[in-house]
Amino acid sequence: MSTLWRSTTLRLAALVFLLQVLAAALLLVGLGAVIRQQSRTQAIDVVETLRDDLVATHVAGGQGALVEAIRLRLSNEVGRGVVVALQDRDGRLIAGNLRGVPADARTYRAARLVEVLRRNHAAPEAAFLLAVPLKHGGTLLTGVVVESDRQFLALLERASLATLALSLLFAAIAAWLATRQIVHRLQGTVRTLEGVGQGDLARRVPPDNSGDAFARLGEEVNRALARVESLNGQLKVATDALAHDLKSPLTRMATALDRVTTRIDDPDALSAVEAAQAEGRRVMAIIDTALGISRAEAGIGRQSFATTDLTAMVETIAEIYEPLAEEEGRTLVVDAAPGLTLPVHRQLMDQVLGNLIDNTMRYGAGTITVALGLSGSDIALSVADEGPGIPPHLHAEALRRFGRLDEARGGYGAGLGLALVEAVAHLHGGTVELSDNPASTSGQPGLKVTLRLPRQQAVTL
Structure with missing residues (x-):
């Protein structure tokens, strides 16, 4: 209340x-x-x-x-x-x-x-x-x-009481009409902002020539949206240019290092070159992930949404990572509801799922469980392990861009994996939840990362 x-x-x-x-x-x-x-x-x-x-x-x-x-x-x-x-x-x-x-x-x-x-x-x-x-x-x-x-005064009192009762009714009607008019005047602005939130940056509040406060609000919203659209366009150009400017020299450096490995025989030198190659690949991965986060947060990519069989996607990614898990002595289990489809950005979803499985292999332990199913009004895609997990007070830090939890989980990384997951979730109108893995049997809390996507447009075959 x-x-x-x-x-x-x-x-x-x-x-x-x-x-x-x-x-x-x-x-x-x-x-x-x-x-x-x-x-x-x-x-x-x-x-x-x-x-x-x-x-x-x-x-x-x-x-x-x-x-x-x-x-x-x-x-x-x-x-x-x-x-x-x-x-x-x-x-x-x-x-x-x-x-x-x-x-x-x-x-x-x-x-x-x-x-x-x-x-x-x-x-x-x-x-x-x-x-x-x-x-x-x-x-x-x-x-x-x-x-x-x-x-006469007694009759006036009775008439006043009846009039007061009618005034209650009329006051309620007046209040309803006033609020209805306000809501009606704001509907155009609300619908426009909803469309913008879904990625349609070209949406604008319908013009209103009344000259009142609502009309001015619409004008200011349109002015702000025009600025946002302009900045978003500039961001897209800047990120594309940055990707090109950074990837080109890194690619040339990787090619040069590949040629060097064929010309040296000194084991120490070869080891140093291979370390440089590994760092180069890591820098390339960081750039790709950072650019992916920026583009997802800007709403870039919604035009690439396509209806995707999420079940088949999960099974395909699991097949790719299953041999790697076996090499690490780990088991990868898939628990996916059949035939769930949803309009998504397939490339980003593949990257997100791959990042989550890669994180469990790098930082976790025990069985890796990839689950997909319906959860209330959402589709829930989760990846869980049986490792040390992440303490609840560090969950927010784990989702922050460049958030480093090495002291909590060990290993090293750029701190972008979970940030990308959250950015892609927001791009799809969803959320990310971190929790302990209730199915863990290793004696450790484990970590369960759940990606929740609204299923208004989901289809169960």
Whole structure:
């Protein structure tokens, strides 16, 4: 779940959703608060105005004038929604339209919302009520019925809840549409980079004339890809030139050394010449491997992919190395699933498999096992031995170009064999894994090198 929340798209969708819901909630709550406050203010104004008018009448004409004013006020159309009650000093009702007066009504020095029961009404109603003490000891109660306002506000609350529920739905739709639009705008860039990752350096992001940030992103990606394509072309030219410039003098040197061996009789001199020849061949092998790694890492060679019977390839390479293994007193075993085919660079795959077997013969011990089969969504090609292996903390160093593990495995080398394996694996969209050999019976951990290739295009015959 924590990984899911790291998704920028999901977080953006959540932000849009939350902002939409927050905006709707604030609007509904604010609208309800304004309407409630407005209703309360208007009601209190009516109550206070009625109080002032009746008190003025009482001051001018006494209690009789006040009772007559109350009767007239309640008898006309204007008084339909008002509440008026006049009590004597003992709390008895002298005039008004209330059936009963709240016991604590005399304490209502400020307008208070209470339930009252008016004459000719069957049910209590909500009203704002205000009490005014009179000089003769009585109390004047004035108020206004707000039952319809309360019902309207209750209806508004229910409508607000329904609206808020709809806003949740609309916010979710808005979040989905916003993220979908972003993903849609980025699809062209993503597909282009996927194609480039598969070796199509000529791919470009489709042009977009909108002028927004996504259009600029596409332009910058295209500019970077054009630069990468140019550098890759230069690399190809440079590597080809380097191969030619280095191989030519090395070849001439090897030819010269061959001629020298036919003209000398001194055993020491002949031994020195043969050592020079061996070093020359080693330098040539290093150059070939280094150039192969550089070209594979640059994606050069994908155009040479061809559907290959991997089973037949493994068996052929094993037949070539089997006599060499026997000379070393070793056994080479092949465990390959039948009829597995996959588009690969055959020459590089031959070189990789040959390097792995050669490494086991040079650094390992015991039985050499070459295995090929399906492993989940991959095709797994592995070479294992029963030698001292490589400690786990040195696996990364073993895969590094020119990584030297002589102290771990003995012998000598340029440190390019496993680096080439990893480069070729990446060229094919795969990975390389180093591990101990679980089938080792020699008492040593052994080493198992597994090349995993995606099998989307694999075919089992």
